[in-house]
Amino acid sequence: MPEEQDPYEIAQKQLKNALDILDYPDKENVWETLKEPERILEVSLPTHMDDGSIKHFKGFRCQHNTALGPAKGGVRYHWNVTRNEVKSLAMWMTWKNSLAQIPYGGGKGGIIVNPKELSEKEKERLSRNFFREIALIVGVNKDIPAPDVYTDPQTMAWFFDEYAKVKGYPEYGVVTAKPPLIGGSQGRTEATGFGTAVAAREACKKEGIDVKNATVSVQGYGNVAWWAAKFLHDWGAKIVSASDSKGAIYVKNGFDPVELHKWKEEKSANHTVTDWEGEINEKFDPEERAPLFLDVDVVVPAALENQITGKNAHKVKGKIIVEGANGPVTPEADQIIRDKGILDVPDILANAGGVTCSYLEWVQNRMRYYWKKERVMNELEANMVRAFNETYKVYKERDIDMRKAAYVLAVDRVVEAMRLRGKL
Secondary structure, X not given: OOOOOOHHHHHHHHXXXXXXXXXXXXXXXXXXXXXXXXXXEEEEEEEEOOOOOEEEEEEEEEEEEOOOOOEEEEEEEEOOOOHHHHHHHHHHHHHHHHHOOOOOEEEEEEEEOOHHHOOHHHHHHHHHHHHHHHOOOOEOOOEEEEEOOOOOHHHXXXXXXXXXXXXXXXXXXHOOOOOHHHOOOOOHHHHHHHHHHHHHHHHHHHOOOOHHHOEEEEEOOOHHHHHHHHHHHHOOOEEEEEEEOXXXXXXXXXXXXXXXXXXXXXXXXXXXXXXXXXXXXXXXXXXXXXXHHOOOOEEEEOOOOXXXXXXXXXXXXXXXXXXXXXXXXXXXXXHHHHHOOOEEEOHHHHOOHHHHHHHHHHHHHHHOOOOOHHHHHHHHHHHHHHHHHHHHHHHHHHOOOHHHHHHHHHHHHHHHHHHHOOOO
């Protein structure tokens, strides 16, 4: 099969695997109900450019399932966004929110665009245009977007303001990961990476690895990757590798993630990690996906989907994989990884820190009372540890891999909610 598998095929296959284990009497009916989203909105976005021309973009907002609560999930700006990708990401959000036991269903959105080619004003016009078009199906009790790939708190501020224009008044909980000055929560910026680091730490504990002496390889160096690297480094782990879209580095004695991050922030977007002025032992082309195949204790794929596949999983040498990205390991790779004795902490668990903190922001928005950062991070950590331990227990009891264990827990909660509401 092709290496770059359709993410929606992957999402459906993972659901089917969980249903085969749960084996409900009405399994086929459950499958037919959950395999497709409740709704998906496709919008056309003619947008004025700085030179006076108009460019046409396409956007999507998908709501997979809302049995547990309003839809929740990010909006990404990327040239490879597709309808099926958005559907798969929305489905994954359903399971992620269920596993984290936060009262949300799954949603996701995206615009087909290369944001690097837009000016700041063009991005603002496109963002406002998009949110105005999806305003009918979003809302504090309906669907709450958040940032994703190439979107950030500034994007959320534009969304928030545009929705206020549509409604005639501000609804602070309509989006999360806003700047703190306009209702954002303390800790949201680092939340996803922190959650990934907590998942890695807990996995090390279960596998008898001292995180203080653990070697860690990180694929990617965006928000999730660098924060995960920072927290693991703070806890004593040695970060030996990082990458971006233009290359990867290996540093045998480890490096300080903060130093690399500062350097990348100071340089232009044209600079890659391989240009870093710090000590580097080896450099790699991005196609090699080198950070995934180094001999380390923990591998953190925190870039894009379809990175560890049936064709390359045999090259993984790490003892633990912690999926910071969405869908970085394909179903064909799962069995190979399990046969190699590698513990793979799945994406719906490992990167749930962001949406958990978004939930805490939403709660604060509803109360109009805001917590100190310490409380937010403590609540986030406790929830991540609980979700990890629940998943690990099912993994051991059922003798299945961690992904199947996470899906069994998450899907069963959604199905139970649908039965209680008379939807099944």
